[in-house]
Amino acid sequence: MISILRSLWLVFRHLFTRRVTVEYPEEMPYLAPRYRGRIVLTRDPDGDERCVACNLCAVACPPDCISLQKMEDADGRWRPEFFRINFSRCIMCGLCEDACPTYAIQLTPDFEMCEYDRQNMVYEKEDLLINGPGKYHEYSFYRHAGKTVSGKAKGEAAGEAKPVNVKSLNL
Amino acid sequence: MLKAGNAQAMATITIDNRQYEVDDGQNLLSACLSLKKNLPYFCWHPALGSVGACRQCAVVLFKDADDQRGTLVMSCMTPVKDGAIYSIDAPTAQDFRAGIIENLMTNHPHDCPVCEEGGECHLQDMTLMSGHTQRRFQGRKRTHNNQYLGPFINHEMNRCITCYRCVRFYRDHAGGTDLQALGRNHQVYFGRQEDGLLDNGFSGNLVEVCPTGVFTDKTYSRHYVRKWDLQTAPSVCEHCAVGCNTAPGARRDGKGDPRQLRRVTNLFHRQINGYFLCDRGRFGYEYANSAARIYTPQAALTQPLIQTTAGSAKVHQSLSPADAVARLAVTIAQMRSGNRRVIGIGSSRSSLENNFALQTLVGREHFYAGLDERSLALLKLVDRIQRDPRVHSPGTPEIERADMVIVLGEDIADTAPRIALAVRQAARSAQIARAGELKIPAWQDDSVRQLTGIRTPLLVASAERTDLDDIASCRVRAAPEQMVALADVLAQALTAESGEIHAPDIAGLDTGEFTALVEQLKQARHPVIVSGCGLQSQELLQAAARLAFAVAGHKEANHRQTDSREARAALYLACPEANSLGLAQLCDARQNLNQLHRERQSEHTPQPTTLLVMEADLYRQLPASVADQLCAGVDEIIQLEIVHNRTSARADLILPAAATPEYEGTLVNSGGLAQRHYAVYEGSGWIQASWRWLADAAAASGELAGAELSGDEETHARLQSLARWRHVTQLSVALAESYPELAPLAELGPDWDQTIEGQKTARQPHRYSGRTAIQAERQVAEYKPLPDDDAPMAFSMEGIQFACQSPLQANNWAPGWNSNQAIHCYQPKPGAARLGHSSGQPLARKAVVFHSDSAAGDAARPTADPSDGFRILPLYRMFGSGELSNYAGAIASVTEEPFAVFHPQDLELLSLTAGQQIAITESGDRWQLLAKVSDTIPRHCIGVSTGFTQMASIPGAYIEREQIAPGDA
Ligand code: SF4
Ligand code: SF4
Ligand code: SF4
C-alpha cells in the first residue's frame, strides 16, 4: 500500500520537472561531434584517401559488418579496392574508429538512416568517402610510415634518418 | 629435427617455483615452449637451432634454492639440467627482455597497417608479450633502401630486427649463396649484392622464417587479406610426389571475383616437410587462379564453318551444368545399352577417388592411365621395388640423419625439392655426430658448425650439374648406363667377400675416389639411396634397387641389427606426380596411352567411341602426332579439367574440375603414403570434384529412357553404385574394398558425419571478419554457409578452432601466438609430430621379393655412336617442369625457355652455337629449343628440358643426327 502511494507521488512529481525529449524532427537535438552515428571514410590533409586497407576496423567490428579488399596503387599506397559497410548490421559501437590507425574511419553525429529496403543500407566506398579530414585535421599516416610512396622516399618520413649506404664503412 | 638419439632421458627442473619433468638434452627455451610457457624469442628456430643472437629469451638461473639473485642466462643457449631452478617471471628477466625489445623497436618503422606480416607477426606478438607498448625513444630511425628480389618475395628492410634467421635458413640450411648479412654495426643489411631474383629454390620459406615483415609473399600481397580472414584446411601439395602438407588460405572476394585462393603456407608434417616447402609448392598455387582456369561447363560449337576455320582446336561455348550433365548422361546411357564404347583416361595428378569413380564408370578394362608407356612402366617398377621387404622409403628425418647418401641419377632438387633439402641436412649429419661425441648438443648451431672439415659422404651421380653438387663428397656426371654400372659395382663391392673390385669407367671418377666410396658405404650404418623416374630409365631404378638390397644384406651381416626394420635399406624413389603411385595401384602396366593408341589403330569397330579424359593432357604425354591420331580416331572427347590445355582445345564437352584445394581426396606420395587433402574453399563457378560430375551423370543416365532395357548387368551395377555415392569417404571405403593395397583408405580420416563432441571443425578462424558485409553488395541477407558433404568441417567460423582438438584444423594460431610460430602450441615439443594429427597411412602393399629383370651386365648398353645419334637425357627445372605450376603467373615469369644442353664438342660436331635456336624433329613433332653448352653433360648426350609447357612431351630416348638442325630464331 505504501509503495503504491509512493509510486503515485513520484509520478505526480515528474509532471513538474523539465522535459528532456524534444519534438524531433521539428526540433533537432544537439549532438556532440563525438556522437556515434553514420560512418564516413575521411581524407588526409593532402586530400588523399586515408584508409590503407589494413582491415583492423573489419576485425574489430562485433557484428562483422565491414568488408574490404586491399590493393596497391601505382604510387605505392595501400588502398581499399572496395570498402563496404552493411549498416543494417552496424550497432554504432565505434570500435572501428577506435581500431583505425589512420583516422580514416570516423563516426559522425548523423543517425538518420532509415530505409524501406534493407539492401539500401549497404554502403560502398563511394558512399562512405567524404572530402575532408573529419574530426582529425592534421594526421597523415604516410608521413609517419616507413613504407615508400611516391613523393616520399626512404628516410623522408617523420623521425627518419637518411638511408644507410651499406657499401660505406659505416663507422 | 636436429635431435639425435631416440631413448630420451628426462630431467626435473623448477621454473617459477613449479617442478616439471622435461626431456633432457634440449635447451631451456625449447623446454619452456614444450611446457606452453610464453617466453619470447627471435633467433632460435626448431630446425635451425640456437645461436643466442637476439638476447630476447633471457631467464634467470638460480644456483640453488638459497640463491635469491640468480644470473641472467639466454634460455636458448642453456641446456636443461636436472634439478636446476629457473625463473621466467623474475623481474630481472622481465626487465631485461622488455629492454631488449625496446631496443629492437627503436628503428622499427610505423608500418604495421601496411605490412603484409601484420596480424601474423612474431615481432608484434613478442612486443606484446614483453609488455613494450609505448615508444620512448625520441631519436631518428635508421633506414634502408629495399631491393627487388624477384616476383616471389617482397623486401622491406626497415622492418629488420637483425635476428639473422634469414641468412641462417637461406645459407646454412638451404645452401643458398646470394643472400647475405651486409654492412656492420646497427646498420646490418640482409639482402643480395645487387637487385635480382633470389636463386635458391627454398627462398619462399624466408616469408615464414623471418619473424618480421622484411620478407613477405609478393603473390599473396596482390590479393592480400589478413591471416584472420583466411579460411583453411589441411591440404597436400600437388606439385610433385613428395606430398608436403600445406595450409592453403582462401577467401571469397566481395566483388564476385572467382579467384578465391590467396596463398599457400607450410603445414607441419614431421615425416615429410617439417617446417619448409619449396618454391614450386608455395607459389604454384596461382594456377588455380590463372586465366586458363575453367569455371563453367563448355561445349564445342558444331557449325562446320567454325570448325574448319579453327583447325583441330574447337570453339567452345558455356552451357549450364544441368545441360552438361545431361550430355554426359546421354553418352553413358549409350554405353549402358551397349551402343557406345567409353574409354576413361585417368590422371596421376588427381585423387584416387576421382580415378576410381572414372574406373567405375567405364569399367576396369576400359580404364587407362593418362601416361605414356614409358612413364607407367617406370611407376609400376617403382611400386614393385618398394614392395620388397628389404627396402623402405625413408621419411625426411631419417634422410637428414643418414650417414651416407647416394643420389643415383635423379635431379631431386628439381623433381623432389623437399627431399633435396633433407639430403642437404644429411651432409651435416657427420658433423652433428662428431659434435655429439664431444658432448656438444645438436642445437648448439654455431658450435657444431665450428667443426669444419667433417662431411657426410654424399655421392651425387647425375646427368648434368645439380643443386646438390656443392655438398657432394663425390660427383659423377654420367649417362644412365654408367650410373647403372657404378651402382652395380658398389653393390658387388658390398657383397663380395674379397677380391678385386674395379672402378667403372666413368670420366672423373678415379680409383682412389671409388675405393673411398666403397669404404664409406661399408662403414655406413644408415645409408640412404635416392633415385627416381626422372631419367626415365628402368635399368637405373633396378640398379638402385640392387644396390639397396646389397646394403640391406650388408647391414644384416655386419651391423647385426636385431630389429628387422632397422636392417632394411632406405631407398627413396622419386615419382613425377602427386598421385603417381596411387594411379599405379589402379591399373596394370598395359593400361597406358601408347597401348590404347595401338589398340585403336589395329581395330576397326563401327561402334562409336568416347574418350573420357580426366585431368590429363594427352599432348603432354604423347608426341603430338600420336595424340592427334588418338583424338581423331574417336567421335567424341569429353574432358574433366582444371585448366585449359591442348586436349581440352579438342574436347567436345569440358567439365570444370576442382583443383586440389577445392575438393577432398587421397593422394599417394613417392614414399607410398596415402594422404588426404581437404577442401579449403568451395570453388567458384560450377567447379566440382571430377567424381561428382561422373556420379551426377551416372545418376542422370539411369533416368534416361531405355537405358536399363539392354546392356549387361555388371555395367548397370557399377553405374548404380557410382550414382549412389554422396560422400567422398564412401569412395575411399569402396576403394579399400576393391584394392587390398588401398585398404588403409578406409581409416584415413574422419567421415563426413564424425563430429567431435557434436562439433565440426571450423575452416575460418574465430576472428574471421566481414561475415555480414562481404556478400552484401548482391544480397544483404547473409547466405547460409555451404554444407560439406565430405568432411566434418564447416565453411564458417562455427566449430572447433584449435588444432590440438581436431586433426582437421590447419589454422596455425594460439592465444598470444598469431604468427606461424604458434605451431609449437600443437606439438608435444618443438620439432615433434603434431598432436592429434593423423595425416597419412602407408599403403598396405604385400611384401614381394623383387627380382631384377636383367642381370647386372646386360643393363649397360653401349653409349650411342656419335656418328649416327644422340642420347636424350631429360632435364628438369623446379620452375618449368611442373604441369600445373607452369600456369602460375609468378612462376611462369621466371621460367626459362625450353633448352637443349650439349657438350662443347658435340655442339661443334653438329656445327651449332650456344645461344642459337635449334629444332629437334622426331616422329612428326618439332621442338624449338635454345641451344646451351655445358662441359658437365656426358658426350653424345643432349639434355632436354622436360615438362615445359611449350614443348609438352619430350623427344624419345634416341635422336638421329639429322634430326637436329638450326631452328628459326
Ligand atoms: S560502429 Fe561498430 S558495428 Fe558499426 S561498423 Fe564500426 S565496429 Fe562495426
Ligand atoms: S582501420 Fe582504418 S585504415 Fe584500416 S582498413 Fe579500416 S578504415 Fe582503413
Ligand atoms: S630480415 Fe628478418 S630474418 Fe633476417 S635478420 Fe632481419 S628480421 Fe631477422
Ligand code: SF4
Ligand atoms: S617438394 Fe614437392 S610436394 Fe613439397 S612443396 Fe615442393 S613441389 Fe610441393
Ligand code: FES
Ligand atoms: S632466441 Fe635466445 S637469444 Fe635469440
